[in-house]
Amino acid sequence: MATYDWNQRQIKKFENNIVLHTEDLRVFYNGDKEAIHGVTMQFPVNRITALIGPSGSGKSTYLRALNRMNDTIDGAKVTGKIMYEDVDINQRKVNVYEVRKQIGMVFQRPNPFAKSIYENIAFIHRREGIKDKKKLDEIVETALKQAALWDQVKDNLNKSALALSGGQAQRLCIARAISVTPDVLLMDEPASALDPISTMQIEETMTELKKNYTIIIVTHNMQQASRVSDYTAFFYSGDLIEYDDTLKIFTNPSLKSTEDYVSGHFG
Ligand SMILES: Nc1ncnc2c1ncn2[C@@H]1O[C@H](COP(=O)(O)OP(=O)(O)O)[C@@H](O)[C@H]1O
Ligand SMILES: [Mg+2]
Incomplete structure (x- = not known):
């Protein structure tokens, strides 16, 4: 492998319409092992930003920091600022549950609950105090439509979500995430466990969702x-x-290391 000057940086700065940005974000595991070394970057609204890089480069660690998911990992510590609009959501006093309603997440492995398709979505809203069946029906239908799953499941809403195919289950997880109308959706390799057709469908859905x-x-x-994606990191x-x-x-990347990575010469 060629040697690179990793201290060179080419980080685009955006002038406006930033919904989320981090400043000097660092993540430590087991107290002192620094896995993310001070990342400052911005995410423009209604755009898709892709995080790429070899396995172990810290993509998932960084992504999880953005909605405080690293809080769930024992021994993990996150320093620096995570600015969501004008609020630093990395402050201890911030309500993590509220953060995750604004910044939702879809994981690599589809993880529907062992409940009906309907309940996978309705359940969160019932917990939030919505009792009206009509209102819940509407939330479920809207979310499933946005995730491009409605036509396939509308006659089987009471069937177990565990009977769905991998691609359908992932779209149910997307529906569940967007049903609480977040601002930002974090997706960690959402299609890596799926076949090419489901992958294509998820990509089409993403392009719709970015509106x-x-x-x-x-x-x-x-x-x-x-x-x-519109932007790539x-x-x-x-x-x-x-x-x-x-x-x-x-x-036409600025750095040789980027060029070598995107052209498949390393990683
Ligand atoms: N839960 C964890 N506990 C300890 N170390 C971790 C944990 N998750 C990831 N790491 C380490 O942090 C680094 C970045 O990993 P990760 O964010 O998963 O990379 P990527 O998603 O780019 O493959 C790796 O060295 C990995 O071993
Ligand atoms: Mg990862």
């Missing part, structure tokens, strides 16, 4: 990043190396 949501997706699939070894328009990253 209403800001999406940040981790993917190791370079074609996927170039197909769906290249991570390596816990650092953000280059961040720019997707087209630029894939056709």
Whole structure:
């Protein structure tokens, strides 16, 4: 492998319409092992940003920090600022449950609850105090339509979600995440466990969703990043190396390391 000057950085700065940004974000595991080394970057509203980089480069760790999911990992510590609009949501006093209603997450493995398709979505809203059946029906239908699953399941809403195919289950998880109308949707390799057709459908759904949501997706699939995202961030070894328009990253990156990675020469 070629040697690179990893201290060079090419980080795009956006002038306006930023919904989320981090400043000097660091993540430590087991007290002192620093996995993310001070990442400062911005996420523009109603755009899809892809995080790419080799396995172990810190993409998932960084993504999980954005809605405080690292709080659930024993021994993990996050420092620096995570600005959601004007609030630093990395402050201890911030209500994590409220954060996750604004910044939702879809995981690599579809993880529907062992409940009916309907209840997978309705349950959160019932817990929030919505009792009216008509209102719940409407929430379920809207979310399933946005996730492009409604037509396939509308006659089987009471069937177990566990009987869905992998692609359908992932779309149910997307529906569940968007049913609480978040601003931002974090997706960690949402299609990596799916077949090519389901993957394509998820990508189409994302393109639809970006009209209403800001999406940040981790993917190791370079074609996927170039197909769906507006901006691409290249991570390596816990650092953000280059961040720019997707087209630029894939056709004319500023750094040799980025070019070698996107052309498959390492990682
Ligand atoms: N729960 C964890 N506990 C300890 N170390 C972790 C944990 N999750 C990830 N790491 C470490 O943090 C680094 C970044 O991992 P990760 O964020 O999963 O990378 P990526 O998603 O890019 O593959 C790796 O060295 C990994 O071993
Ligand atoms: Mg990962």
